[in-house]
Amino acid sequence: MSVNWIWSSYAILSGAHGLLAILFVSLLGCDQPEEWPPLFGNITQAYSLRRFWGIFWHKLHTKPYDSFMSPLLSLRAFLMFFLSAICHALSNRAVHKKTHIVSEMHFFLLNYVLCLTETVGEWTTGHTLKLDWRLRRAVGYTWVLFVFICLVPGWRYPLVLDAVYSSPRQAV
Template sequence: MNVLWALFACVWIQHAAAVRYFDQLRVPQTASPWLAIYKIWNDPQRRMSTGLPPRYKRSISSPSRISFTFHRLAKIILCWALQLFIIGPLVPLYFNFTAQDFAPSRKVFLRRLLPLHNNHHPITLREIQIRLFLSIYWIWIAYLMLDLCNALLSIIFSVILRLDTPDEWQPLFGSPLQACSIRRFWTKFWHRLTVSCCASSGTKVTRRLIGMTPGCRSEKIFVAFWTFLLSGLCHVIADWQAGEPCHPHDDLLFFVANFMASALELLVVRRLERVKGYRADHDKDIWSVLLKTTNRVVGYVWVLGFFFWITPKWQYPKLYAVLTQVQGY
């Protein structure tokens, strides 16, 4: 939880800097000043309306708020029951983790498949299972914690205090079915808490310091890189402030690698679109359905494979440090 609150602090500081210095947002003259200020300063995703005072807003019926509360609470209870009573107890029983499972030599996988590296430990089924598990588990834990905070705050501010409407508190995460590529994982499924503020500071760098043309392709690429880079720095600062094992190189590597994977996907997609256009002229219906299904299946495998490779490089050093201390190695 200490890391979570440290991350929230990093997000809000970036948001405050964007509001005050980069975007220099102003309170709308038609809005209730105190309500508009509250919404501007506490909405890093820029989803809320700074709009009209409460008396001019469309009234939200009690049943609507009750339904909103019920669905949010039901989701929290279901997810946390799954974690506390099924996943949490079963994982230690099945894996019985030791520090050696996350030793520095375990970070390497692909190179150990090559015959030139016979001095490395052999790859075991247990190691593959642990890698697969952690490739998904970090996503699940982040979803669980952030969605819990979002749900509780949405109930407080839209149902109890009624400063917001339920519509202004959308879920942080999208559907995991949309994550059929690394780029879609971060843009369609993952939360967007830092995107707006990172884009604000990123465009200042491209336009004030570098002199790029606003909206050009180079600027979009740089802003995407800037967003991933700042996300990595936020995780480094959060770990450091919370007193957790801090490995700046590994955090930055994880987020920069995700940017590089997203950029690579764009290049591949453009190549495939040319082939798709050619084929569509000859057999549009069958080819389109087959290609779409194949692309999604290959995409899911690619995303899982990428996280299977990169997640241990990011998480193993932290887990190794914690378990070494706990188990007394």
């Protein structure tokens, strides 16, 4: 579960994006190929939590959310994570009839805090800590995996439990 959400979201969103690109570019001729860039970045670049969210993960939310923010706003990243939590809660409400706002806020805002911690840590040790790039990436991938192993169950389990308890039970 800790990484399944990544791959299932990646597959579903990329698959739908690819099919729609074929439809609008090749079949209907409404769009140009450059109007359909890939949704996700390169997974090999996700060797920190900041790089996971900022480089690898899809950017479906950034343009709509940018309209709520001043370009000079120093809390842009916080607002991105906050608005992501709100939108995920609203999606949960539409699909599952419950928002799970607490678990959404917990997951997304803790990710923000951890990204901020990475930034501060890199800023304070980046000039003195010289690691081989392979070691830096290995430590980074392990860190990202550790964070998701710790945070994702608390984020996703409420939805799983709802699905289990709301499914019709068969008499034996």
